[in-house]
Amino acid sequence: MGRLDAVRDLTDVRDMVRAYELAITKGEPGAVYNICSGKPRSLQELLDGILALSSTEFEIVQDPSLMRPTETPCVVGSNRLFRETTGWSPKIPWSKTLEDILEYQRYQVARESPQTVE
Numbered sequence: 029m030g031r032l033d034a035v036r037d038l039t040d041v042r043d044m045v046r047a048y049e050l051a052i053t054k055g056e057p058g059a060v061y062n063i064c065s066g067k068p069r070s071l072q073e074l075l076d077g078i079l080a081l082s083s084t085e086f087e088i089v090q091d092p093s094l095m096r097p098t099e100t101p102c103v104v105g106s107n108r109l110f111r112e113t114t115g116w117s118p119k120i121p122w123s124k125t126l127e128d129i130l131e132y133q134r135y136q137v138a139r140e141s142p143q144t145v146e
Contacts, residue, residue, distance in 0.1 A: 030094030032072040035102040039065040040120035050114040064105035065118050077126040 047063040055061060079086060111117055 029075070029088055029090050030071075030096070031099060032075060032088075032090065033070055033101070034099060035068045035070050035104065037064045037066065037104045038069050038074065038125075039063070039118055040125040043118040043120050046119075047110070047114075047116050050116050051110070054114040055110075056113065059109075059113070061110040061113070062105040062107055063110055063116075064107050066105060066107045068102060068104045069122075074126075077122070078130055081126055081130050 043065075044063060051061060051063065075088065107116075
């Protein structure tokens with residue numbers, strides 16, 4: 029892992045797709061909007077959430093080669109203008125996003141595993 033203390037504005041892709049549709053249908057042509065959750069979350073929080081849902085134990089090792097010296101420590105946006113223009117707000121709970129990420133990864137691993145034929 030790289031830096032776990034980095035803070036990002038994470039938004040569920042399903043909320044983003046809904047936001048893009050609203051940007052097309054309700055947004056002002058030429059306007060610039062931040063489409064984001066507006067909530068800061070550390071990468072450690074993301075990792076902790078996935079680990080809490082997982083039934084597998086993991087050893088977390090930070091790799092200094094993945095830590096960029098010029099990385100911006102905190103990136104969080106304001107969605108105020110977009111919310112006021114379109115009425116949009118994120119609807120998918122953070123816990124649901126984490127559950128669905130984990131389930132998708134489980135599905136991918138199962139799909140890639142060789143099947144035993146008896």
